[in-house]
Amino acid sequence: MNTPIICDYGSAFSKVGFAGTDQPRSIFPTILGKFRYDYPKVGLDKEDCFIGREAQDKRSQLSLQSPISRGVIVNWDDMEKLWHYAFYTQLHVAPEKHPLMLTESPTISMEDKEKVSQILFETFNVPALNLSNQGVLSLFASGYTSGTIIESGEGMTYFVPIIEGCPLHLSTLKTDVAGQDLTLYLLKLLSKGRNVLVGTVDQECIRQMKEKCCYVALNFEKEKGNLDPCTKKFQLPDGEEITLGQERFFCPEALFQADLIEKNSLGIHMWAYKAISSCCPSLWKVLFSHILLSGGTGSCNGLQQRLQREMSELVSPTLVVKGFSIFKDVASSTEPILMQPDEVCCEKYLTGHIYSNIG
The missing domain is CATH 3.90.640.10 (ATPase, substrate binding domain, subdomain 4)
Known part of the structure; x- marks a missing residue:
């Protein structure tokens, strides 16, 4: 079987590449652009849709939108165009010849999981599909199997406690401050x-x-x-x-x-504390001592130090709070690519044959 493709789609940027490599093959804005109704098209490209950096470069002429809003796919037709663009224009591969690992939001609904699987199997004919929790992949990429991921991107911030590679779904929290x-x-x-x-x-x-x-x-x-x-x-x-x-x-x-942005939400230090505190107390030591910041917003200068200071004031003196920042620059972030999916998650691939039998 050919090398698996790995795709990580966020509200702001998408990263695509191949398993086992050190860097994504391509990073591009998760946007599609269409000509405004009032914009003259004389002498311009006849394409009705531009994607990624091309859309960004033509933004003065286009109406831009992302198929993903606040961590949720809101336009399935545009999402399908984005997948097509990633496979054929950026990676230059036939998706039916490569297993696909796709990162998913920590709080994705079952309905959205089913819709993603349906499109990728029935439209793109991928031979095998692995939908992997983004928080788990970020943790693995940092060299840990247990800890708390704070995944702060363009549209959402997630707080995901993870033990031995398993996300604790009942303790996973989110806020739309991002x-x-x-x-x-x-x-x-x-x-x-x-x-x-x-x-x-x-x-x-x-x-x-x-x-x-x-x-x-x-x-x-x-x-x-x-x-x-x-x-x-x-x-x-x-x-x-x-x-x-x-x-x-x-x-x-x-x-x-x-409240500075007129939102009724806790600070991220309180969200993280709340997520970890809802777990079994026997897990607190490892979850507080391995707090990892990920995502574009999570890489903001000084965030790691401030978060560690704020959370240290919330916990018992017997608990040690340690915060780490995984990646500094969204444009060079390789969190899904550093995974070795063949070794870690091969048993989680759903094949097209099994899908057709249960579909």
């Missing part, structure tokens, strides 16, 4: 600062600004009282520059104080 909320909050902060250049910047540019300039303050109140905040300049595509001051740490503070 990357896209921080991007909008940064835009709001810059607008409040009467930065005249903000009106000329699109949301993608603000997202890049957030990732390159923002950091989590170890002590928010102390940082806020600093009369001489550390500023950083960000160059816009047109060459103009925006200077960020307190916005740099106010933006990601919303992960700990959701």
